[in-house]
Structure formats: C-alpha cells, structure tokens
Amino acid sequence: MRKFILRYLIPRIIQYLTLIFVGITVTYVIPRLAPTDPVEAQVSMMIARGNTLDPQSVESMRAALTDLYGLSGNPVEQYFAFWGRLFRGDLGPSLNNFPTPVSKMIGQALPYTLRLLIPAVVISFIFGNLFGALSSYYPANRALNVLEVLGQVVRSIPYYIVAIVLLVVFSYFIPIFPFSGAYPIGTRPDWSSIDFILTYLEHAALPAATLILVGFGGWFVGMKSLTSNIISEDYVVYAETAGLSKNRILVQYIMRTAILPQFTALAMVLGTVFSGALIMEVVFGYPGIGSLAIRAIYNNDYSMIMGITIYSIIGVATAVFIMDLLYPLFDPRVRYQ
Amino acid sequence: MLKVLRDLLRYDGRFRLAIILLGGVVAMVLLSYDSPYDPGKSFVVPWDLPPSREHLFGTTSRGQDLFWWLTFAVRNSLYLGIVTAIISRVISVLVGLTAGYRGGWIDRVLMAISDTFVVLPLLPILILLSFLLRDSMNLLNLAIILGLFGWSFDARLIRSQVLSLRERSFTRTAIYSGTSGFWITINEHLPFVLPIVFATTLNNILWSIGMEVTLSVLGLSDLTTPTLGTALFWANQHGALVAGVWWWITAPAVVTAILFLGLYLLFTSINEFIDPRTRLRLIGG
Numbered sequence: 001m002r003k004f005i006l007r008y009l010i011p012r013i014i015q016y017l018t019l020i021f022v023g024i025t026v027t028y029v030i031p032r033l034a035p036t037d038p039v040e041a042q043v044s045m046m047i048a049r050g051n052t053l054d055p056q057s058v059e060s061m062r063a064a065l066t067d068l069y070g071l072s073g074n075p076v077e078q079y080f081a082f083w084g085r086l087f088r089g090d091l092g093p094s095l096n097n098f099p100t101p102v103s104k105m106i107g108q109a110l111p112y113t114l115r116l117l118i119p120a121v122v123i124s125f126i127f128g129n130l131f132g133a134l135s136s137y138y139p140a141n142r143a144l145n146v147l148e149v150l151g152q153v154v155r156s157i158p159y160y161i162v163a164i165v166l167l168v169v170f171s172y173f174i175p176i177f178p179f180s181g182a183y184p185i186g187t188r189p190d191w192s193s194i195d196f197i198l199t200y201l202e203h204a205a206l207p208a209a210t211l212i213l214v215g216f217g218g219w220f221v222g223m224k225s226l227t228s229n230i231i232s233e234d235y236v237v238y239a240e241t242a243g244l245s246k247n248r249i250l251v252q253y254i255m256r257t258a259i260l261p262q263f264t265a266l267a268m269v270l271g272t273v274f275s276g277a278l279i280m281e282v283v284f285g286y287p288g289i290g291s292l293a294i295r296a297i298y299n300n301d302y303s304m305i306m307g308i309t310i311y312s313i314i315g316v317a318t319a320v321f322i323m324d325l326l327y328p329l330f331d332p333r334v335r336y337q
Numbered sequence: 338m339l340k341v342l343r344d345l346l347r348y349d350g351r352f353r354l355a356i357i358l359l360g361g362v363v364a365m366v367l368l369s370y371d372s373p374y375d376p377g378k379s380f381v382v383p384w385d386l387p388p389s390r391e392h393l394f395g396t397t398s399r400g401q402d403l404f405w406w407l408t409f410a411v412r413n414s415l416y417l418g419i420v421t422a423i424i425s426r427v428i429s430v431l432v433g434l435t436a437g438y439r440g441g442w443i444d445r446v447l448m449a450i451s452d453t454f455v456v457l458p459l460l461p462i463l464i465l466l467s468f469l470l471r472d473s474m475n476l477l478n479l480a481i482i483l484g485l486f487g488w489s490f491d492a493r494l495i496r497s498q499v500l501s502l503r504e505r506s507f508t509r510t511a512i513y514s515g516t517s518g519f520w521i522t523i524n525e526h527l528p529f530v531l532p533i534v535f536a537t538t539l540n541n542i543l544w545s546i547g548m549e550v551t552l553s554v555l556g557l558s559d560l561t562t563p564t565l566g567t568a569l570f571w572a573n574q575h576g577a578l579v580a581g582v583w584w585w586i587t588a589p590a591v592v593t594a595i596l597f598l599g600l601y602l603l604f605t606s607i608n609e610f611i612d613p614r615t616r617l618r619l620i621g622g
Binding site for chain 1 (some may be wrong): 454455461543547555600
C-alpha cells in the first residue's frame with residue numbers, strides 16, 4: 001500500500017497540481033500580453049453602449065475589472081491575488097449581466113454540457129472499442145470494414161463540420177430533428193413530465209450524435225491497431241486451441257489487455273472532447289458552456305470568457321485526475337505493485 | 338523517394354485516394370491565382386444564385402461567386418496550416434530530441450510541461466487569447482499562436498523514438514569517439530525521427546486548419562481574410578440556412594471535409610509505411 005501511494009498516487013497528485021498550475025498561469029499571463037489596457041477598453045465599451053449605470057457601479061465595475069485582470073500592485077502581488085480569488089471561487093461578476101456572478105451562470109450552463117458530454121463519451125468509448133476489437137478479430141467481416149471506413153472518415157473531420165453536416169441533413173433537408181436549443185422555446189424545464197424528457201432527448205439527439213460519431217472512429221481505429229498484434233499472441237492461440245468460446249477470448253483475453261492504453265488515451269483526449277462539445281453547442285444552439293462562451297464573445301464579456309477558461313482547465317484536470325485514481329481498478333499491475 | 342512514392346501508389350488504396358482528393362484541393366489553390374473576381378469585393382455577381390454551370394458552387398448573399406471565393410479560402414487555410422506546422426515542428430523536434438537525449442530532470446520537466454499542454458482544454462484558452470488580440474489578429478499571428486500551442490503531443494512521440502536510439506550501439510560509438518551531445522542529436526538522431534516529423538506535420542496541418550475553422554466560426558479571427566472558417570462565419574451571419582441559401586454552408590463544409598479526408602488518409606498511409614511492421618503487412622516486404 002505504501003509503495004502504491006509513493007509510486008502511483010503521489011506522482012498523479014503532483015501531475016494534477018502541475019496541470020492546474022500551468023493552466024492558470026497561462027490564463028494569468030495572456031491578458032498581460034494584450035497590447036491595450038483591458039480595463040479602460042472594457043469600461044469605455046460598456047459606457048459607449050449606453051448602459052445606464054450609475055457612477056458607483058461604474059466604479060465598482062472598474063475595481064472588479066482591475067482586480068479580475070489582476071492589475072493592482074506589482075506582478076508578484078497580482079499573481080497571488082489572482083490565486084486568492086480562485087481559491088475563494090470568486091471569478092467576479094459577468095460584465096454583460098452585471099452583477100450576476102460568472103460562477104453562477106457557469107453553474108447553470110454546466111449541467112447541460114455534462115448531460116451531453118458524459119453519456120456521449122461513455123457510449124462512443126464502449127462501442128468504438130467493442131467494434132474495433134471485433135473488426136480485428138473478424139477481419140473478413142464486410143459490415144465491420146464499412147464501419148471502419150466510416151469511422152475513419154468522420155474522425156478526421158473537425159467537430160464543427162460534422163455538426164453542421166448533421167444539422168443540414170437531419171433538420172433541414174430531412175426535418176426529423178429540431179433545429180436548435182435543448183427544449184422548445186417557451187417551455188419550462190419540468191423533469192417530472194415524460195413529455196418534457198422526450199422532447200429534451202429529441203433535442204439532444206443530434207448534438208450527442210456529433211460527439212459520438214467523432215469519438216467512435218477514434219476508439220475504433222485505436223482499438224483495432226492495439227489488438228491487431230494481440231490476436232496472434234501465443235496465449236490467444238493457446239486459448240483458441242483449448243476450445244474457449246470466441247466471445248470469451250475476445251472480451252477476456254484480447255480486449256482486457258488492449259483496453260488499458262485506451263483508458264490512458266481517454267484521459268489524454270478529454271480536453272479535446274470538451275473543446276469539441278463547446279463548438280458543437282454553438283452549432284446546435286444548445287444552452288451549455290459553449291453557448292455561454294459565444295454570447296460572451298459577442299457581448300465582449302471578458303470576465304465570462306476568463307471564467308469559462310479557468311473552469312474548463314480545472315474541470316478537465318479534475319476529470320483526468322479522477323480517471324487516474326480509477327485506473328488501478330482496471331490495471332492489476334498498479335494494484336499489486 | 339520516387340520508389341517510395343511508386344510503392345505507396347501501387348499498394349495502398351488510401352494513398353491513391355488521398356492523392357486524388359488533395360489533387361483537387363491543390364487545383365483550387367492554383368486556380369485562385371487566375372480568379373476573375375477579387376475576394377475582397379462584394380456584390381460583383383447577382384446574389385443568392387443556386388449552383389449552376391456559370392457559378393459552380395452558387396453565389397452568396399454578399400454577391401460573391403462561392404467557388405472562386407473558396408479557392409482563396411483553401412489557399413489561405415493551407416498557408417495557415419503549413420506555417421503553424423513549421424513553427425510547432427521546430428518546437429516539438431527541439432523539445433523531443435533534448436528530452437530524449439539528455440534524460441534526467443530536463444526530461445522530466447520538459448515532459449511535465451508537454452503533458453500539461455496535451456491535456457489542457459486548448460479551445461477555451463485560444464478563445465481567451467484571440468479575444469484579447471482580436472484587433473491585431475491576422476492569419477500570420479493566428480498561425481504563430483497555434484504553432485506555440487500545437488507541439489506537445491508530437492514532442493512526446495519524438496522523445497520516445499530518441500529514447501530507443503540512445504541505447505543503440507552507434508550512439509555509444511559516437512560518444513566514445515568524442516562527439517558532442519549536440520552533434521549526436523543533430524547528425525545521428527534527427528535523420529531517424531524525420532519520417533515521424535513528416536507524418537506529424539500532416540496531422541498538425543489538419544489540427545490547425547480545424548482550429549482556425551472553430552475560432553473563425555466564433556468570430557475570433559480576421560474575418561476579412563477568406564478562409565474555410567470565415568466562409569462558414571459569413572454564411573452563419575447571413576442566416577444562410579434559414580434563408581434557404583444552403584449551398585453557402587454546404588460548399589465550404591464539403592471542401593473542408595475533402596481537404597481533411599485527403600490529409601488524414603495521406604497521414605495514416607505514410608504513418609503505416611514508416612512503421613516496418615505495418616509496412617510488411619501492406620506491401621509484403
């Protein structure tokens with residue numbers, strides 16, 4: 001156990017902290033590289049847009065901005081103040097919906113993103129790996145080969161294009177799915193009514209399909225190349241000669257071995273998948289973090305963009321860390337070290 | 338080199354398809370130099386015409402011929418991809434070779450940084466960055482920014498190659514004969530990793546063009562430059578789908594898909610050719 005903590009747990013914790021440290025430091029440094037004084041630019045933009053703000057709230061906004069950009073005091077003080085705010089979970093008010101805190105708005109949007117992202121990642125991971133292994137175990141199967149080509153094609157194309165193609169085909173030319181949103185405009189979310197849940201699922205179908213399709217190809221190809229060497233290993237040949245059932249060989253002998261690098265790969269692509277989910281939401285007008293981001297861009301809501309960046313970094317880092325903690329459950333070598 | 342090309346053409350269907358698709362893309366790039374329209378001007382042709390023989394991809398609501406406009410878009414997107422790839426290749430080769438050869442704490446620090454960049458959700462960071470630099474954003478600046486962020490995964494790949502090269506006897510011979518570490522890396526190790534560098538270049542071009550599309554769709558790039566991303570941005574701005582101008586969305590999406598598929602097939606085909614194990618399966622020795 002002590003060995004496990006020293007060799008496995010502590011390096012992972014250090015990695016987790018490094019990730020957050022580097023990510024947050026990057027978001028701290030970036031505004032400082034911008035050529036204009038961001039605070040005055042923001043304040044004058046708010047005033048120019050004719051927002052009726054009393055002088056006091058302009059002043060508090062200027063203070064909040066100065067604080068948010070971390071521009072009071074010398075750089076070292078600024079840096080520590082920046083961290084101080086983060087630890088208090090205080091990312092300042094949204095400039096567009098002043099004075100609603102950024103954290104609150106992100107908190108409202110996050111469930112929509114997660115309810116799409118988590119099932120989509122799990123489904124594409126399971127099916128991609130399963131079919132990838134099947135396709136290398138049964139190389140002559142026509143249907144699996146077609147699936148591989150499709151997977152490769154979709155996988156290479158950016159999320160945005162896949163999303164827009166699905167949108168054009170399935171809600172424009174063949175209008176079977178709704179155009180945008182998470183539920184019809186004017187309805188109130190009511191989680192106890194079956195009808196609402198059904199329309200919710202209907203609206204989620206295309207966005208989820210985008211994420212699943214792009215992910216599926218990646219896992220399929222990865223699993224196929226991992227298992228293509230394993231199927232000719234001695235222990236697999238032995239199991240076949242011993243007359244074990246094909247399913248058992250596939251699941252317990254071939255996939256069991258190849259799934260471990262796939263778990264590592266899953267942790268590595270989480271950031272990319274999350275980015276993909278953001279852009280997919282923009283295409284489908286889905287009310288998650290991605291839509292929040294595009295509204296913030298249009299409205300020059302700097303603090304919101306900053307908040308989304310910071311939350312994304314911490315969120316992805318934490319997800320990777322949790323996966324690292326779960327990894328020993330799947331890999332006995334780590335457990336029995 | 339020619340023999341490699343001939344082998345690939347003969348034995349790999351994906352490579353042939355890639356050459357056909359990319360041939361079309363290159364043809365578009367070349368045609369852009371002979372375009373009858375200036376992409377910066379609008380309302381030079383009647384607007385909202387569906388695809389016809391005269392206007393191959395139709396015309397936009399801004400009165401531009403979509404086909405000729407897209408020839409410029411493809412050219413600019415490829416330019417961006419190539420500049421990004423060059424910048425990030427330089428970084429990843431340097432980091433990969435150094436980390437792999439020197440080992441020890443340098444290796445650990447460099448790999449900790451590159452692992453971080455692999456895992457970080459880059460899109461929000463790039464959104465923040467381009468949001469703040471929006472006024473000075475042009476194609477070259479975007480390429481530099483993407484280049485600075487896109488090196489991490491390939492640095493790790495190159496490092497793992499160098500780790501095995503370091504254990505080979507020719508490295509030891511070079512050390513014993515007094516060659517400096519720098520020259521060993523440049524003269525002895527770099528040639529071995531070049532094929533991988535080439536394959537990852539294609540992948541990196543894909544990544545950066547995809548990122549450009551993403552950022553442009555969000556309105557965060559230089560929107561006056563025609564690229565595959567700004568094509569989609571303007572189509573969205575004019576509500577192309579709602580207005581029934583479906584070709585304005587479809588044409589750039591299809592061209593992007595063709596470009597991506599071509600580069601991706603080329604990448605996988607070359608990648609398998611580099612690896613002797615998969616090459617044997619491919620062309621039988």
